[in-house]
Amino acid sequence: MEDRVVPFERPKADPPGSWGVPALLLGAEMQIERERAALTQRQVLAKAKIKVSASVYSRIENGEMRIDKPAVVEVLLDALGVRPGPRRQQLLQLAHDASIEGWASSVRTRARAAYRDAVPDSMLRLTSLEEWAERQLVIDTNVISGALQTPRYCEVVTRRTLLASQRKLADRAIEVRGMRAEKFEARLPRSTFFIQRGALYADFGEPGMMVEQLLALLRHVDDRRSPVAIRVIALEDPLALQVSTLIRLSFAKGSFAAPDVIYISAGGRAEFHRGPIAGEEVDSDYLDYQDLGDNVIKQAPGLARSRELIVEALEWHRARL
The missing domain is CATH 1.10.260.40 (lambda repressor-like DNA-binding domains)
Incomplete structure (x- = not known):
């Protein structure tokens, strides 16, 4: 051993x-x-x-x-x-x-016990891992990826997508999601976001909000210095499984040998699967989700075509103003 x-x-x-x-x-x-x-x-x-x-x-x-x-x-x-x-x-x-609290813990600490579900353990872990990520791959099938959401889009989507029993948690959930986007914008790790085309056309009854959100995506697309790449998924069912979000986090190998971690969100549950360490067999679930992500990467349109798809959605929303 x-x-x-x-x-x-x-x-x-x-x-x-x-x-x-x-x-x-x-x-x-x-x-x-x-x-x-x-x-x-x-x-x-x-x-x-x-x-x-x-x-x-x-x-x-x-x-x-x-x-x-x-x-x-x-x-x-x-x-x-x-x-x-x-x-x-x-x-x-x-x-x-490993005892040092992450920034999301502060929101949970300030929340009354009845509202702490707005910051579940999975979010505490995900945001802590994101602090260390050198590279991340994010696939979202229902909405614009959380780290890229504008404040208004985050607020509207959160309130519209929470279950009736969770709506009392909305303010705390919005606070955490907004802080997560701010932390990402401050660090900007090398990232590739794969966003389902349908999410660009989601009708929340606020075309102005969607115009603002899509313009924010284009700023990343058009900034050649940005380490953030955005690709639009044209497939109807890109992940083939009932998975709404898949995030693969990679960490710097030069200073410590941390394996990659894959986070998935599906049907209200969240799971983490880590890659193998030296001499260890690969976890079958990790392999499955890795293959799932690789298939999306292979089939997604390139950056130029993805930009065209974002512009098409932007013009569609502008026509509704």
């Missing part, structure tokens, strides 16, 4: 990042240590003798949660047989870094 150790250093201070990537790395390394010790997760917990549920331990290994109490990881490392030394210190440092 020695060849499966992931070489890594502390993530650089820029971007500052929060818990997402350190938690991803920590979980992968703890899984390596557990498999090296030939222990199950339940056996580790039994040796550690601490009040951590099996589900929480599983989420730690999967990098799904912020490490609220880094000291817990120290106890788990004892149970895993990780002795004092450089490697243990690296893991403890990752645990510390």
